[in-house]
Amino acid sequence: MALLEVKKMNAGYGDADVLRDVDLHVEEGEIVAVVGSNGAGKTTLLRALSGVIASRGEVRFAGRDAAGMAPDEAFGRGLVQVPEGRQLFDRMTVQDNLRMGAFRRRDAAAVRRDFQRMYELFPVLGERRNQLAGSMSGGEQQMAAMARGLMAAPRLLMVDEMSLGLAPVIVERLLEVLTDIQKQGVTVLLVEQDVHSALSVADRGYVLERGRVALTGPARELLDDPRVKEAYLGL
Amino acid sequence: MLVLQVLTNGILLGGLYAVVALGLALVWGVLDIINLAHGAFIMLGGYLTYYLFTGLGLDPFASLPLVMLAMFVLGYLIQWGLLNFLVRAPMFNMLLVTFGIDVVLTYLAQIMFSADLRTIRPAYAGSNFTVGGVTVPWTNLLAFVVALLLTGLLALFLQRQRWGRAIRATAQNLGAARLHGVPPRFAYALTFGIGAALAGGAGTLYGMVAQLTPYVGVPLTAKSFAIAIIGGLDNPLGVIVGGLVLGLAEAFGSLWLGPTYRDAVSLGLLVLVLIVRPTGILGRAS
Ligand SMILES: Nc1ncnc2c1ncn2[C@@H]1O[C@H](COP(=O)(O)OP(=O)(O)OP(=O)(O)O)[C@@H](O)[C@H]1O
Ligand SMILES: [Mg+2]
Numbered sequence: 075m076a077l078l079e080v081k082k083m084n085a086g087y088g089d090a091d092v093l094r095d096v097d098l099h100v101e102e103g104e105i106v107a108v109v110g111s112n113g114a115g116k117t118t119l120l121r122a123l124s125g126v127i128a129s130r131g132e133v134r135f136a137g138r139d140a141a142g143m144a145p146d147e148a149f150g151r152g153l154v155q156v157p158e159g160r161q162l163f164d165r166m167t168v169q170d171n172l173r174m175g176a177f178r179r180r181d182a183a184a185v186r187r188d189f190q191r192m193y194e195l196f197p198v199l200g201e202r203r204n205q206l207a208g209s210m211s212g213g214e215q216q217m218a219a220m221a222r223g224l225m226a227a228p229r230l231l232m233v234d235e236m237s238l239g240l241a242p243v244i245v246e247r248l249l250e251v252l253t254d255i256q257k258q259g260v261t262v263l264l265v266e267q268d269v270h271s272a273l274s275v276a277d278r279g280y281v282l283e284r285g286r287v288a289l290t291g292p293a294r295e296l297l298d299d300p301r302v303k304e305a306y307l308g309l
Numbered sequence: 310m311l312v313l314q315v316l317t318n319g320i321l322l323g324g325l326y327a328v329v330a331l332g333l334a335l336v337w338g339v340l341d342i343i344n345l346a347h348g349a350f351i352m353l354g355g356y357l358t359y360y361l362f363t364g365l366g367l368d369p370f371a372s373l374p375l376v377m378l379a380m381f382v383l384g385y386l387i388q389w390g391l392l393n394f395l396v397r398a399p400m401f402n403m404l405l406v407t408f409g410i411d412v413v414l415t416y417l418a419q420i421m422f423s424a425d426l427r428t429i430r431p432a433y434a435g436s437n438f439t440v441g442g443v444t445v446p447w448t449n450l451l452a453f454v455v456a457l458l459l460t461g462l463l464a465l466f467l468q469r470q471r472w473g474r475a476i477r478a479t480a481q482n483l484g485a486a487r488l489h490g491v492p493p494r495f496a497y498a499l500t501f502g503i504g505a506a507l508a509g510g511a512g513t514l515y516g517m518v519a520q521l522t523p524y525v526g527v528p529l530t531a532k533s534f535a536i537a538i539i540g541g542l543d544n545p546l547g548v549i550v551g552g553l554v555l556g557l558a559e560a561f562g563s564l565w566l567g568p569t570y571r572d573a574v575s576l577g578l579l580v581l582v583l584i585v586r587p588t589g590i591l592g593r594a595s
Contacts, residue, residue, distance in 0.1 A: 124488060126484070126487070126488070144487075144492070145487040145488050146487055146490045146491055146492045146493075149488060149489060149490035150490055154488075155488050157484070157485065157488060161482055161484060161485040161488070162482075162485070163477070163478045163481045163482055163485065163486075164481060164482070165477075165481055165543065166474070166477060166478065166481065170474055170477075173471075173474060174474060174475070174478050174486075174489050175489060177471065177474075177475060177489050177490045177491065178490040222489070226489070226490070
């Protein structure tokens, strides 16, 4: 059974729908990429899944109905988002940002272990744990945002546009981390404009165009698809 | 010697002022509400302490936690039942609603408590000690210590406790706080409740060193506003600076200009700060 199953989702802002009849599913343990150009509706999809905006259609998460949840409830169920633009708590330390990731967790010992793990995954965060998040570089902030999301012990981590504005080496590092955490059992929904990077780590992918799923399939096949090559990879 | 005495009075008053403004600054910083009923909450806390003392013989310092608890519940309910429906409403609407609460509370106080002057005077009121020619009243000193204690406790709570962090997170980035499991309505009600509890505690202390009437609320709100502007909203410890600045200004203002100008001093200071440094002496105001 799929971890996340979305059927005929419609969502938008005010009267205008951005997403139209989106069907999507994510299996336990997968990395699934959602790609598309600016304004295709990728962020809108994540907002609807997190309950930040209202949506119509069917959503099931971990076997239960998950339509119309409030964001804090979605988070409580393990549907965790690393939002576009990082959205750190700028005037809190790195460590306090990570603590906010673990806000709903009561297993103190496991939380301590996860802190250790995060500082191993991202040594720079360990070095700067007492620095204010807002004063770090863009790449460091993205790492902090990822670590904050992971501190929630997510069942599904939804990462929005993590490569934006980052140097290729840092993007490489973040992608490695995603495959690492996949091996540790975390399922990932990766939203990206950087189509090549996203599809190179993903198992499957969806191409969104103007709020609709235009193409879907195994990531390998999408990378080789002439339509994807032409429209997104500039080949 | 006179200068030393005035300095001491100013510092003791300043500590009290810090806790007077603490709740207003917290609520303003987190909820973006300038709570015009803040002074009325202080007034209520003062009367509650007064009646616990005259009715049950409860020492005001002992009643402080009770008063704070009662005011927390009141604040929580007001936020949950009323203000939560208006959060992120235009500033003007919020001012209007909290002004309404102020009017209602003042009016009720007038009916229930009468307009007579009240002071809470336990047996040790009026006793003092002298160091180096400076007279220090015990009550004022104790009130000063408790005020600093409450301020420190709030700072610790916000810094170290899980819900304290959640409140700061909500203040800094509402969207991200929601995405990390903080239910905003509860965080808001908690914050407003804590603000009211601190106002209640401030009322207990205020009632021991000054006279209570149903009308003390408005000038206390105005002073709290001035202190919050001076101290900034980011750090509760800022109100200590703001409180001391105001306390000292009032003490020396009374000395040099005469006691009638005491309130004019705080207003003048407020105007001055707003002109010179609209973000407060210590930093970000909102
Ligand atoms: N808060 C909003 N109010 C109204 N319209 C919005 C809002 N946010 C996004 N939109 C619109 O919804 C559409 C989809 O936006 P969305 O942010 O989901 O795109 P995206 O695929 O994430 O793009 P990008 O790659 O640039 O992040 C766009 O046309 C955008 O203008
Ligand atoms: Mg986007």
